[in-house]
Amino acid sequence: xxxxxxxxxxxxxxxxxxxxxxxxxxxxxxxxxxxxxxxxxxxxxxxxxxxxxxxxxxxxxxxxxxxxxxxxxxxxxxxxxxxxxxxxxxxxxxxxxxxxxxxxxxxxxxxxxxx
Numbered sequence: 869x870x871x872x873x874x875x876x877x878x879x880x881x882x883x884x885x886x887x888x889x890x891x892x893x894x895x896x897x898x899x900x901x902x903x904x905x906x907x908x909x910x911x912x913x914x915x916x917x918x919x920x921x922x923x924x925x926x927x928x929x930x931x932x933x934x935x936x937x938x939x940x941x942x943x944x945x946x947x948x949x950x951x952x953x954x955x956x957x958x959x960x961x962x963x964x965x966x967x968x969x970x971x972x973x974x975x976x977x978x979x980x981x982x983x
Contacts (some may be wrong), residue, residue: 902921902925903933903936905939906937923937938957938958938960939958942957944973954974
């Protein structure tokens with residue numbers, strides 16, 4: 869694997885540029901790294917900043933894992949205590965990818981908690 873970037877790398881780059889670098893390619897029009905940027909912002913604790921990127925990821929063309937933005941938006945909703953919104957996001961993820969164990973388990977836990 870390549871060595872990690874120097875610490876100043878993240879201070880000088882925008883979230884978009886970091887997402888492109890994380891993808892390892894500049895072809896952002898075919899496989900836009902919106903989910904990666906949203907996930908990066910989530911990990912920084914910038915939940916509100918992550919939401920628009922994840923919403924854009926829902927619409928990104930040619931996306932190999934289209935359920936991921938829904939999972940991540942569901943996680944944000946859980947962190948904020950918005951359980952019904954979280955259930956909607958995880959439910960959408962499950963509709964898109966019925967084999968998603970994460971969506972199924974989280975939705976079941978939410979359902980039990982809300983009942």
